[in-house]
Amino acid sequence: MQEIIKAIEEASIEIKELIETGDTGKSDQENSTGDTQLKLDIASDIIIERIFKQLPTVKAIVSEEQEDIINLNENGEYLIAYDPLDGSSLVDVNLSVGSIYGIYKNEFNAKNIVASVYVVFGPRVEMVVAIDDVKMYRLKHGKFEFIQNIVLKQKGNLKAPGSTQSAWAPHHKQMVDDIFNDGYRLRYSGGMVPDLHQILLKGGGLFSYPGTTDKPKGKLRQLFEVFPFALAYEKAGGGAIDGHKRLLEVETTHIHDTSPCFFGSNEEIKRVLEVYKAHG
Missing domain, CATH: 3.40.190.80 (D-Maltodextrin-Binding Protein; domain 2)
Incomplete structure (x- = not known):
């Protein structure tokens, strides 16, 4: 699992650079649900797929931006479903966006999710990892550092x-x-x-x-x-x-x-x- 977390950190640093310098325009492609893909969506997807393909523990991946499951390693333990850049249309007005990862075993379904990670790209880059509890990390000087555990109150506002x-x-x-x-x-x-x-x-x-x-x-x-x-x-x-x-x-x-x-x-x-x- 730690190998996957490290891979997400690596991808996030690349995506941060992409957001800061990349083309925010529309592509001429659509995703599986008929939404026009932004160039940032496609580029983020390519980064994540390339990095996950290097991990022997990953059996298969599936992206919101692609039609089908991509099988990687027959003997891999984990399946990863991810949204490479959720809210990407907000980039050109300089609002926060994020990446979301669901980590599964055996099959892609709710009962088999074993961990999740999301990354917020805003004034700060923060990564939240949910396994046994929920931990937040912040990108500082090129590395993600632990900041805090996250616990909800019984009632919010x-x-x-x-x-x-x-x-x-x-x-x-x-x-x-x-x-x-x-x-x-x-x-x-x-x-x-x-x-x-x-x-x-x-x-x-x-x-x-x-x-x-x-x-x-x-x-x-x-x-x-x-x-x-x-x-x-x-x-x-x-x-x-x-x-x-x-x-x-x-x-x-x-x-x-x-x-x-x-x-x-x-x-x-x-x-x-x-x-x-x-x-x-």
């Missing part, structure tokens, strides 16, 4: 409500309105990584990306985004659900499956469960 509001179900909209009426603060950049990172570091709150009228199964992808953060939030003492059950109990039928998702401290997750149970 931040709310990051994702997706297009016009497509929300009425009960979801009412829940969000009620949360804000209770004094929660809006924190939403449009980047999954920085928004979830902020809730973790500030002690708690709720990030939501529900199923909507145009995307009933949500937008965020299970293997690359949802399950890695679900593991991080649970290991930090919080919760992660699809509105009805733990995200780490959700089944995956295809590597690019999506899921509604809610991440937060325990009081906020309890609130979501109560609202969604009342509305089927």
Whole structure:
């Protein structure tokens, strides 16, 4: 596992340089879900794939930017699903973006995730590793140094409500309105990584990306985004659900499956469960 963490550190240092100097324009390619790929997405993907291919412990990898699983080493122990540069469209307006990694064994599904890592590229570069607990490291002078353990409070005061509001179900909209009426603060950049990172570091709150009228199964992808953060939030003492059950109990039928998702401290997750149970 440490070999994989070191590889992610190496990739992150290269991606940091790429973000600072690379082309932020669009490519003429689309990813598996029909989104136009930015040149930074493609370049980040190439960096990560090249570095993971050097590791004998990695059996296979799959990227959000590619259609299929890439088999590497038949006798490898780990499978890695990753989003090379989540929120890359925010780079050209100088907002934080990130990379997300889910590390699995045997098969790519929630029950087999054993670790997750995400990296935030902002004013500082920070890496958060979830295995038995959740640890944060910061890039200083070319090396990642341990900063702190991350533990969520039972209740937070931040709310990051994702997706297009016009497509929300009425009960979801009412829940969000009620949360804000209770004094929660809006924190939403449009980047999954920085928004979830902020809730973790500030002690708690709720990030939501529900199923909507145009995307009933949500937008965020299970293997690359949802399950890695679900593991991080649970290991930090919080919760992660699809509105009805733990995200780490959700089944995956295809590597690019999506899921509604809610991440937060325990009081906020309890609130979501109560609202969604009342509305089927």
